[in-house]
Amino acid sequence: MKLTHKERAFFSFILVGFLSLFVTFRxxxxxxxxxxxxxxxxxxxxxFAGFKAYYHVLSEPIFWQSIVNSFIISIMYVVxxxxxxxxxxxxxxxxxxxxxxxxxxxxxxxxxxxxxxxxLFRYILDSNGLFASLVQNPQLFNSILxxxxxxxxxxxxxxxxxxxxxxxxxxxxxxxxxxELSLVEGANAFQRFRYVIFPxxxxxxxxxxxxxxxxVFTEIELPMNLTFGGPRQSTITFGYLNYLSGLIFGNxxxxxxxxxxxxxxxxxxxxxxxxxxxxxQKTR
Amino acid sequence: MxxxxxxxxxxxxxxxxxxxxFPFFYLWLGSxxxxxxxxxxxxxxxxxxxxxxxxxxxxTRYPIVQIFFNSVLSASLVTLSSILLIIMFIFATIFIHRxxxxxxxxxxxxxxxxxxxxxxxxxxxxxxxxxxxxQFLAMVIPFxxxxxxxxxxxxxxxxxxxxxxxxxxxxGASAGxxxxxxxxxxxxxxxxFSMFLxxxxxxxxxxxxxxxxxxxxxxTFPILIASLADPLNYFIGETFLALLIQTTPLIxxxxxxxxxIQIHGSE
Numbered sequence: 001m002k003l004t005h006k007e008r009a010f011f012s013f014i015l016v017g018f019l020s021l022f023v024t025f026r027x028x029x030x031x032x033x034x035x036x037x038x039x040x041x042x043x044x045x046x047x048f049a050g051f052k053a054y055y056h057v058l059s060e061p062i063f064w065q066s067i068v069n070s071f072i073i074s075i076m077y078v079v080x081x082x083x084x085x086x087x088x089x090x091x092x093x094x095x096x097x098x099x100x101x102x103x104x105x106x107x108x109x110x111x112x113x114x115x116x117x118x119x120l121f122r123y124i125l126d127s128n129g130l131f132a133s134l135v136q137n138p139q140l141f142n143s144i145l146x147x148x149x150x151x152x153x154x155x156x157x158x159x160x161x162x163x164x165x166x167x168x169x170x171x172x173x174x175x176x177x178x179x180e181l182s183l184v185e186g187a188n189a190f191q192r193f194r195y196v197i198f199p200x201x202x203x204x205x206x207x208x209x210x211x212x213x214x215x216v217f218t219e220i221e222l223p224m225n226l227t228f229g230g231p232r233q234s235t236i237t238f239g240y241l242n243y244l245s246g247l248i249f250g251n252x253x254x255x256x257x258x259x260x261x262x263x264x265x266x267x268x269x270x271x272x273x274x275x276x277x278x279x280x281q282k283t284r
Numbered sequence: 285m286x287x288x289x290x291x292x293x294x295x296x297x298x299x300x301x302x303x304x305x306f307p308f309f310y311l312w313l314g315s316x317x318x319x320x321x322x323x324x325x326x327x328x329x330x331x332x333x334x335x336x337x338x339x340x341x342x343x344t345r346y347p348i349v350q351i352f353f354n355s356v357l358s359a360s361l362v363t364l365s366s367i368l369l370i371i372m373f374i375f376a377t378i379f380i381h382r383x384x385x386x387x388x389x390x391x392x393x394x395x396x397x398x399x400x401x402x403x404x405x406x407x408x409x410x411x412x413x414x415x416x417x418x419q420f421l422a423m424v425i426p427f428x429x430x431x432x433x434x435x436x437x438x439x440x441x442x443x444x445x446x447x448x449x450x451x452x453x454x455x456g457a458s459a460g461x462x463x464x465x466x467x468x469x470x471x472x473x474x475x476x477f478s479m480f481l482x483x484x485x486x487x488x489x490x491x492x493x494x495x496x497x498x499x500x501x502x503x504t505f506p507i508l509i510a511s512l513a514d515p516l517n518y519f520i521g522e523t524f525l526a527l528l529i530q531t532t533p534l535i536x537x538x539x540x541x542x543x544x545i546q547i548h549g550s551e
Contacts, residue, residue, distance in 0.1 A: 002453070003379065003459050004458075004459075007458065007459040007460075008380060010459075011372065011375060011376035011379070011380050011459070012380060014369065014372040014376050015373060015376040015377065015380070017369070018369055018370075018372075018373040018376075018429070019388075021425070021428055021429050022395075022429050024410060024414075025407060025425075025426045025429060026395050026403065027395075028406065028410050029403035029404075029405070029406025029407040029410050030398070030402060030403050031406070032405075032406035032409050032410065033405060033406040036405075036406075088300075091296070098293060098297055101297070102297065102300065105300070105304045106300075106304060107538070107542075108304065108305070108308075108535065108538060109304065109307075111484050111534050111535075111538050112488070112531050112534060112535075113487075113488030113490055113506065114488075114490075115488075115506060115509065115510070116488075116530060116531055117307065119509065119523065119527060120307055120310065120311055120527060121307070122513075123314070123322050123520065123524075124307070124310060126322070129322060130310070157303075157304070214397075217399070217401075218399035218400060218401040220401070220491055221491070225513065228515075238401070239401045242401050242405075243404075243491070247405065247408070247495050252405060252409075255405055256405065259401065259402050259405070262402075263402055266399070
């Protein structure tokens, strides 16, 4: 398609503008983070410290606790999510007349911000609030497992709608004849799922597992507004620790170094999840 | 068995709906009560009579009309500017600088999967250097680039049959007319869906504005809610009311656009 000189100039201007914004608000911040990771703060001034900030991060127990917390919560979250997706998804495939309304309702929490839920659930789950009135077990509110599970369940509630949409979209394309053939062959429900349905949906499951894991590690709004990292620092995620150290305590050097370390851990996690996925593919 | 199955289906659907929607019902409930209701030991799910008191109290404490206007304006500006910028950029990369398009896409994909945590400290530094702290534009300019929407629209544009573009060119359409016919004609529904996502994302923008805006006159609703919900404060009825005002436009917009979202939501 031929463009006039004026049109070319205009679109070139748009191109430069977009790329300028991208460089300014994506590349420069990451570059700044990387640069600051070689500095520490001493008496309000930045001093070049080489890899000292990295050593500080790697030797800091709270950093590793945040990684472990994020890992534990992400396992709970992913297991709950995949289980719920498979159960609800398969049930909806058998009841297509309910799909529309089910997905409509499940999607509502997705559009509301995480901080809204965090503040709302803070009041619902307060030790003197509605949940305490129903459960009547004060020791529950000191339980680490309860808070981590709660964290995972609220994240599940927030993101279930969009994951369900992705699952159903993929699942709908599985040919019915394959299911019918498996029934004729005498396969039970588990065998049908294992050998017919799962191979078809595993790419979506892999994608959801990857995104959900990253989501937990980088979650800030829930620990910031709901649990405040407690009880006993059990719900401090990496994202929240990064936020606290960088923006609340002003230690940009530490926060930047921990971000770089985290990105390396994230790459490792990504390869690990990809490796598990490829192993599952090969053993089929 | 059929009536029994129908009953089971109904109850499953009912329980799921209650679990999904109860928090929003509780939100409305809380906005009509005063502070003591939240922490009363009795379970009371009746609407109260303190809605007006909460509203008056909130209005006295903060300029909520201005804050609501700030939220609407910033979200609308981000939505409209971002979508126009993305559409023009897609057009520019495909028709003018096609050779760099692949390289750009590879870089964009890398940055798209980097979590926000990796750059939000740097973003706040960059915005501070640009003298945008406590400025309205701090909630607009940094959020004009949305790589997910870019890839979503570009992916749709890539599968557009070339015959359509050739037909438009043969009819003597200018570049602007081609963009209009394609994006506002053929991809109108996808555009609406993208704009809804951009609006929601900007409306719910919390962490970065919280650390950039300190002047009450520049607050958006998320920042207002963060101030009210501070554990040292005890403005619970007002917090519930502010949460209700924050969520209601999104739910109404979702109800209006729900068909569009369901069709395109998983793409």
